[in-house]
Amino acid sequence: MLTRRTTHTTLALAASLSLAGALAGCAAEAEDSAATPPQPTTDASSSGAGDGSTDTLAGDAGTEYSDxxxxxxxxxxxxxxxxxxxxxxxxxxxxxxxxxxxxxxxxxxxxxxxxxxxxxxxxxxxxxxxxxxxxxxxxxxxxxxxxxxxxxxxxxxxxxx
Known part of the structure; x- marks a missing residue:
């Protein structure tokens, strides 16, 4: 027969294990996203040319400047x-x-x-x-x-x- 104290202890232990499992899953997900940095994207539709070419993004090393x-x-x-x-x-x-x-x-x-x-x-x-x-x-x-x-x-x- 389970006492009221045993029931509370068992529920607390189950909740702790559930939380630990959830946090471990989050940590693994965060680690995966940190290992793969986000890649820059360009939107070909933003180019005024309409031919699928993309504009050089501001700050790219390929930007040309006038002397x-x-x-x-x-x-x-x-x-x-x-x-x-x-x-x-x-x-x-x-x-x-x-x-x-x-x-x-x-x-x-x-x-x-x-x-x-x-x-x-x-x-x-x-x-x-x-x-x-x-x-x-x-x-x-x-x-x-x-x-x-x-x-x-x-x-x-x-x-x-």
Whole structure:
């Protein structure tokens, strides 16, 4: 004869085993999806040509850019408030040959971080293909890269051949 305590213990054990089995199944599924990264897709119907060809996706290494010097502004939110920067990039064959970044920061902390970013920028981008440039943090400055990326994206759009 089962007592009430034995019944509760048995039900609790069964629920625990059921939960453990479900979690193990989820873990295996997550592991499988992590092992196979998602593949980018292109939609041939989005091409204006109507011939089944696909457009080159923005940011692909195959994007062609017109040679020249381009200027764009970028901004970001810092603890001191809105900060603005101006990026100037010279391109030849899709490769950055010259770069300059100017700041209008008045906050001493913002000036310091932007100055560190600016001093390391040339070595990080000159000689690189425009599509290969991706900066999250440079010379200890992580927020300036937000404005830099915004300005760089504008330049990419303008320079597309």
């Amino acid at each position: 020249g010097t381009y200027t764009a502004e970028g901004s970001y939110q810092s603890p001191a408030g809105q900060e603005n920067i101006t990026l100037e990039v010279t391109l030849a064959g899709g490769t950055v040959t010259e770069v300059s970044l100017t700041s209008d920061a008045t906050n001493p902390s913002s000036k310091q971080y932007q100055g560190q970013f600016i001093s390391a920028l040339e070595g990080a981008v000159v000689g690189k293909n425009l599509d290969e440039i991706s900066i999250d943090k440079l010379a200890g400055s992580s927020l300036t890269s937000i404005g830099f990326t915004e300005a760089l994206d504008s330049i990419k759009s303008e320079a597309r051949a």
